[in-house]
Amino acid sequence: MASLSVRIDLGAGNRIGPGKIELLEKIDSSGSISAAGRAMNMSYRRAWELVEEMNGLFNAPLVSARTGGRQGGGTALTPLGHAVVANYRAIEQTAGEAVRLQISELEAELTPAASAAQ
Structure with missing residues (x-):
């Protein structure tokens, strides 16, 4: 089944998308950057870099x-x-609801091989 992935460009090469949001959610549930990174098969260093990047994007830390x-x-x-x-x-x-019909129309036009790969 096709799905929509949302990435928000915040200017100057800064963006937030599904990966960073998932990292924040995993930090919230685990209380640990290290555990969140492990849950996403990401090194602690990479998880820490993403947290630092996100903390620097906004007026206050996330x-x-x-x-x-x-x-x-x-x-x-x-x-x-x-x-x-x-x-x-x-x-x-909201974006998913707005494009549901168009995604269904795209799916209807997929080849059988492409449909099976979903």
Whole structure:
């Protein structure tokens, strides 16, 4: 089944798309950049670079470090991080609904081999 992938260009070569949003969601659920990276088959270094990139795109960080303590340290999404994820998912849903008919029309024209590969 065909699907729509949304990438938002924010200017000056800066963009946010499904991979970065998934990383934020995995950081949110795991509380760890390292665990989020592993879940996406990504090195800690690459995950950290993407977090730093995203933190630099907005007026405030999307991910912040939590200090250690009884449960140890880790990372968490900031309120802005949660808002960016929610806004992206809303844009993605709205765009998907807007092009559903056109995607169906494209799928109807696929060759049998291309349809089977989906």
